[in-house]
Amino acid sequence: AQSVTQLDSHVSVSEGTPVLLRCNYSSSYSPSLFWYVQHPNKGLQLLLKYTSAATLVKGINGFEAEFKKSETSFHLTKPSAHMSDAAEYFCVVSDHGSSNTGKLIFGQGTTLQVKP
Amino acid sequence: NAGVTQTPKFRILKIGQSMTLQCAQDMNHNYMYWYRQDPGMGLKLIYYSVGAGITDKGEVPNGYNVSRSTTEYFPLRLELAAPSQTSVYFCASSPDTYTEAFFGQGTRLTVV
Numbered sequence: 231a232q233s234v235t236q237l238d239s240h241v242s243v244s245e246g247t248p249v250l251l252r253c254n255y256s257s258s259y260s261p262s263l264f265w266y267v268q269h270p271n272k273g274l275q276l277l278l279k280y281t282s283a284a285t286l287v288k289g290i291n292g293f294e295a296e297f298k299k300s301e302t303s304f305h306l307t308k309p310s311a312h313m314s315d316a317a318e319y320f321c322v323v324s325d326h327g328s329s330n331t332g333k334l335i336f337g338q339g340t341t342l343q344v345k346p
Numbered sequence: 347n348a349g350v351t352q353t354p355k356f357r358i359l360k361i362g363q364s365m366t367l368q369c370a371q372d373m374n375h376n377y378m379y380w381y382r383q384d385p386g387m388g389l390k391l392i393y394y395s396v397g398a399g400i401t402d403k404g405e406v407p408n409g410y411n412v413s414r415s416t417t418e419y420f421p422l423r424l425e426l427a428a429p430s431q432t433s434v435y436f437c438a439s440s441p442d443t444y445t446e447a448f449f450g451q452g453t454r455l456t457v458v
Contacts, residue, residue, distance in 0.1 A: 262443060262444050264446055273436075273449050273451050274436070274449045276446045279446055281445075320388060320389065324444075325443070331396070331443055332377055332395075332396040332402070332443060333391065333394060333404065334391065334394070334440070334443075335391060335405070336381070336389040336391075337388060338387060339387075339388040
């Protein structure tokens with residue numbers, strides 16, 4: 231069965247400094263991977279997705295992530311944090327071609343705090 | 347474009363009561379999901395469906411039931427509400443496993 235581990239429950243950065251949110255996944259088959267963002271009391275918004283094309287994926291608002299199969303990782307980065315980036319971030323995995331096809335599993339989330 | 351619509355937005359239930367959370371999508375998506383979100387716990391998959399007439403358990407199915415008689419609707423049933431079911435519930439849909447899921451705005455349920 232697939233699973234996702236977000237290695238940090240809370241990350242704090244200063245405005246203008248780089249952001250790194252770490253995600254490791256477990257999947258028996260070729261996965262699709264997603265990052266979602268949730269602002270306080272809001273719904274979920276897709277940041278970016280990996281679906282077996284380019285391993286470096288660019289998303290909205292300057293975020294990007296790199297799929298590394300050898301490390302089973304899909305870390306999210308941004309060169310320069312903005313105050314509006316403060317939110318909860320979720321790494322999500324979806325399996326293909328297994329008995330679990332169709333399951334969309336979320337990590338536990340990382341809270342990003344951006345200090346002025 | 348309505349997307350994924352959840353009703354109600356808020357509900358307070360008494361212990362032992364039953365209710366159905368409604369979810370409808372107008373995008374003709376095959377895959378539909380129900381999640382619950384507890385503070386600091388991320389989203390946990392309750393049930394999912396890969397098409398009309400096909401449902402399967404997720405990570406936390408106990409205390410819930412679902413049905414999927416049509417492509418559009420995927421209601422979630424709570425039979426005997428318990429305080430542990432106090433949570434925010436999200437419904438989502440997706441055309442396939444390669445495409446991102448589209449989420450409803452959530453239902454905030456409190457069981458007292």
